[in-house]
Amino acid sequence: MNKLSKDPINLVVAGVGGQGNVMVSLVIGNTLVHDGYFVTIGETYGSSQRGGSVMSHLKVSAEKQYSPLIPEGQADIVLGMEPVETLRVLKSFGNQNVVTVVNPRPIHPVDFTGSGSGYPDMESLLQQLKGMSAKTYVVAATEEAQKLGNAMLANMILIGALIETGLVAISQAAIEKTIKDMFPKAIKENIAALNKGKELASVLQ
Amino acid sequence: MPYIDMDAPGSNQLFIGNEAMARGALEAGIGFASAYPGTPSSEILGSLAEIAKKRDIYVEWSVNEKVAIEAGAAASFAGIRSLVAMKMNGLNVVIDFLSTIILSGIGKKGLVLMVGDDPAAHSSSNETDSRPVSKWLDIPLVEPGDFQEAKDMMPFLYDISEEFGTICIMRSVTRIAHARGNIRLGEIPKVEHKARFEQYYDTAAPMPTPIMCIPSSFRHMFQHMRIDKIREKFESSAFNKYVGPEKPDLLIITSGSGWLYSQDAVNALKAEDRIGILKLGTLWPLPEKLIKTHLSRADKVLFIEETDPFLEGAIMEFAASFSPESKRNLFYGNHTRHLNSFGELTPDAVIKAITGVLDIKYEPRDAEYMKKVEAVPQQYIMDRLLTFCPGCPHRASFWAIKNALAMDGRHGFVTGDIGCYTMALGPAGFFQTRTHQCMGAGAGLANGFGQLSRFGFDQPVVSVVGDSTFYHSIIPALVNGVHNHANFTLVILDNGATAMTGFQPHPGTELTAMGEPAAQISMENICRAIGARVEVCDPFDLKNTTRTMLDLIEQNEGARVAIMRRTCELVRQKKDKKPYKMKIDPDKCLGEDCGCNRLCTRVFRCPGLIWDPALGKTRIDEVICNECGVCADICPEGAITREAVA
Numbered sequence: 001m002n003k004l005s006k007d008p009i010n011l012v013v014a015g016v017g018g019q020g021n022v023m024v025s026l027v028i029g030n031t032l033v034h035d036g037y038f039v040t041i042g043e044t045y046g047s048s049q050r051g052g053s054v055m056s057h058l059k060v061s062a063e064k065q066y067s068p069l070i071p072e073g074q075a076d077i078v079l080g081m082e083p084v085e086t087l088r089v090l091k092s093f094g095n096q097n098v099v100t101v102v103n104p105r106p107i108h109p110v111d112f113t114g115s116g117s118g119y120p121d122m123e124s125l126l127q128q129l130k131g132m133s134a135k136t137y138v139v140a141a142t143e144e145a146q147k148l149g150n151a152m153l154a155n156m157i158l159i160g161a162l163i164e165t166g167l168v169a170i171s172q173a174a175i176e177k178t179i180k181d182m183f184p185k186a187i188k189e190n191i192a193a194l195n196k197g198k199e200l201a202s203v204l205q
Numbered sequence: 206m207p208y209i210d211m212d213a214p215g216s217n218q219l220f221i222g223n224e225a226m227a228r229g230a231l232e233a234g235i236g237f238a239s240a241y242p243g244t245p246s247s248e249i250l251g252s253l254a255e256i257a258k259k260r261d262i263y264v265e266w267s268v269n270e271k272v273a274i275e276a277g278a279a280a281s282f283a284g285i286r287s288l289v290a291m292k293m294n295g296l297n298v299v300i301d302f303l304s305t306i307i308l309s310g311i312g313k314k315g316l317v318l319m320v321g322d323d324p325a326a327h328s329s330s331n332e333t334d335s336r337p338v339s340k341w342l343d344i345p346l347v348e349p350g351d352f353q354e355a356k357d358m359m360p361f362l363y364d365i366s367e368e369f370g371t372i373c374i375m376r377s378v379t380r381i382a383h384a385r386g387n388i389r390l391g392e393i394p395k396v397e398h399k400a401r402f403e404q405y406y407d408t409a410a411p412m413p414t415p416i417m418c419i420p421s422s423f424r425h426m427f428q429h430m431r432i433d434k435i436r437e438k439f440e441s442s443a444f445n446k447y448v449g450p451e452k453p454d455l456l457i458i459t460s461g462s463g464w465l466y467s468q469d470a471v472n473a474l475k476a477e478d479r480i481g482i483l484k485l486g487t488l489w490p491l492p493e494k495l496i497k498t499h500l501s502r503a504d505k506v507l508f509i510e511e512t513d514p515f516l517e518g519a520i521m522e523f524a525a526s527f528s529p530e531s532k533r534n535l536f537y538g539n540h541t542r543h544l545n546s547f548g549e550l551t552p553d554a555v556i557k558a559i560t561g562v563l564d565i566k567y568e569p570r571d572a573e574y575m576k577k578v579e580a581v582p583q584q585y586i587m588d589r590l591l592t593f594c595p596g597c598p599h600r601a602s603f604w605a606i607k608n609a610l611a612m613d614g615r616h617g618f619v620t621g622d623i624g625c626y627t628m629a630l631g632p633a634g635f636f637q638t639r640t641h642q643c644m645g646a647g648a649g650l651a652n653g654f655g656q657l658s659r660f661g662f663d664q665p666v667v668s669v670v671g672d673s674t675f676y677h678s679i680i681p682a683l684v685n686g687v688h689n690h691a692n693f694t695l696v697i698l699d700n701g702a703t704a705m706t707g708f709q710p711h712p713g714t715e716l717t718a719m720g721e722p723a724a725q726i727s728m729e730n731i732c733r734a735i736g737a738r739v740e741v742c743d744p745f746d747l748k749n750t751t752r753t754m755l756d757l758i759e760q761n762e763g764a765r766v767a768i769m770r771r772t773c774e775l776v777r778q779k780k781d782k783k784p785y786k787m788k789i790d791p792d793k794c795l796g797e798d799c800g801c802n803r804l805c806t807r808v809f810r811c812p813g814l815i816w817d818p819a820l821g822k823t824r825i826d827e828v829i830c831n832e833c834g835v836c837a838d839i840c841p842e843g844a845i846t847r848e849a850v851a
Binding site for chain 1: 217218219351352353380383384385386387462465466468469470473551552553556569570571573574577578581582584585586587588589590591592594632810811812815816818826828829
């Protein structure tokens with residue numbers, strides 16, 4: 001177990017119901033617990049259905065068990081599975097030191113009415129995210145996952161990118177073990193996606 | 206995925222609170238578990254069901270909470286440690302039985318009721334706090350403050366239950382039950398369960414007697430005596446913890462989720478040398494001596510509790526009994542408006558409460574960053590309303606109900622119930638649902654509305670319920686409706702699972718909780734046997750379903766039933782490929798110029814359909830769409846097409 005750069009490390013995973021937010025936090029959390037860390041995960045969710053904003057709070061510590069919710073403005077990392085949701089999280093939990101990893105693929109809300117202005121312009125949305133983060137990694141996870149044949153692999157691409165930032169103490173061996181435990185029928189695809197994410201983030205370093 | 210019964214004592218695992226409780230029950234040697242699903246409690250029985258056969262224990266999803274607790278009590282009566290789990294709404298259903306089992310006592314082996322509360326009602330119709338039931342009915346109650354305690358409290362509670370012969374309650378909240386944290390596993394004992402019902406359990410009577418609640422007053426007195434003895438036991442429990450200085454400037458008294466939040470808040474304020482935290486794990490009966498000792502060491506006391514000021518009331522009441530010479534504390538909490546008695550507790554709420562009592566400054570973020578936060582345009586973070594999944598049969602069912610009611614034209618409405626379809630209150634179900642209460646209430650209300658024609662009421666009433674809800678609490682309402690000639694249509698959305706809580710089986714499904722073949726109870730046979738007209742339709746066949754619905758509504762007499770049957774999309778996609786390839790022909794889609802007013806993206810609003818303002822047309826989001834094919838029947842121009850996938 002390595003000493004953390006900060007204790008606890010506060011990570012928020014932001015997305016939309018149905019994207020696999022819970023699974024992402026579980027992959028990260030399981031890996032860190034098996035490496036000896038204390039991990040607490042809290043999910044703020046709009047029921048169990050689809051379409052609502054979903055976010056998971058992860059607190060990682062070498063010392064103790066923390067509560068499942070991160071206080072206002074105290075995120076160290078935001079892992080954004082969806083750009084609007086990433087901005088929403090930064091607004092509540094961001095600060096001048098936060099590092100953001102974001103998938104720029106939008107999930108459109110269903111509640112635009114005829115007079116609605118539509119989904120925000122992606123370029124200015126990403127500018128907002130960058131302005132509110134110390135460093136921003138824009139990782140086209142869904143697009144790359146579709147090339148790999150399954151859009152759901154976007155989640156593992158994002159995890160790969162997160163690991164590549166070096167902010168969470170996860171080794172390649174540890175994450176591969178988690179993948180083998182959790183996805184025994186899809187080990188190869190998930191490791192390929194993980195490595196793709198690392199590769200994409202390394203270019204942005 | 207690791208199973209909760211993994212044989213790795215001493216190892217660290219990441220469990221949700223509910224799995225920790227289930228593991229704790231296994232380590233306590235239970236042989237029987239029963240429950241009705243409800244967030245945030247479902248994973249307790251769900252995780253036990255996965256390993257029940259292997260571990261030779263009996264696990265069942267009961268038809269409702271009342272049957273669950275009575276079945277669980279029988280196991281205790283026959284000498285088997287038994288666990289019963291439910292959410293707080295279920296507790297309301299079982300109060301009647303609780304009010305007698307506290308008098309009769311349990312059997313030779315322990316009986317624990319696990320209740321999961323949902324502060325802020327994330328997945329509930331209310332946010333009732335279950336803790337007061339312990340004081341009301343004289344039931345010992347404990348509450349875990351973290352994940353390890355969620356496991357470790359179980360064996361402790363079974364020992365209490367057996368030593369004192371009473372049912373005990375473990376209460377948890379969403380942020381323990383559904384949060385994840387570290388668990389160090391213990392040993393699972395090998396228990397030879399031997400069941401036999403001996404009619405001798407009664408500490409007062411010299412002769413064998415039935416397990417019974419009479420003579421009630423005598424037994425009520427006896428339960429009070431038990432509670433006093435348990436109080437003594439709780440005084441020294443390791444689940445009551447104190448951290449902080451010997452004489453703190455402020456004493457926080459808390460329990461449950463407040464334990465970790467309070468530590469985080471004190472940590473954020475860097476006030477560890479000024480603030481002490483007394484965490485109670487054994488809440489009722491109150492460990493009075495322990496509390497009195499801590500009250501004597503601090504002037505100011507702040508209660509940090511989620512939802513109701515339960516400890517606040519009970520401890521202030523207790524302090525009022527102190528002799529005039531005793532120290533008087535200044536109490537803060539809900540009654541001084543430092544904390545809300547509604548909604549969810551958060552670390553920020555605790556920080557705010559503390560800074561409101563002690564003079565400590567706290568700025569979570571610097572001013573420069575706050576300027577950026579305030580400059581975020583509101584339209585960039587638009588609300589996301591909840592909706593049914595793409596391909597959900599409920600969207601199609603409510604489309605048919607909406608159109609049938611519109612064609613009928615008498616301002617009919619839906620009385621709602623509890624399940625995914627609750628969302629029909631909003632745009633997901635086209636605002637058709639007009640009442641929302643508790644399990645079964647929609648059908649009960651329909652019984653009343655259905656008798657009001659004598660007072661001029663002429664609106665059609667449609668009670669919409671889920672399949673699991675039907676078995677849980679609708680059958681008596683239908684019996685009542687047919688018997689009394691109430692005028693309403695009951696719609697059962699039969700998607701083959703208890704979908705909202707995680708696809709648990711119910712009496713209509715093929716398998717039991719333990720994966721064994723079940724005797725399937727046919728809902729149409731039940732309804733027909735009661736004497737109702739029953740129509741069965743496939744909601745994806747919009748035309749036929751709408752016509753059937755209209756015909757039932759216009760019958761305008763007696764209680765009648767439509768069963769809208771189609772497997773839950775989330776269940777289907779685990780087994781089958783997508784049935785269609787969906788396309789939108791951009792030449793046929795007329796966008797805003799079509800007379801349909803963008804029916805597909807403004808009214809039908811499946812998340813798989815996107816309005817593209819640049820194009821002025823509707824598109825399909827290929828990542829989201831489950832290709833169910835229903836929207837092809839919505840589009841008046843035939844721009845949306847479905848092609849069957851071979």
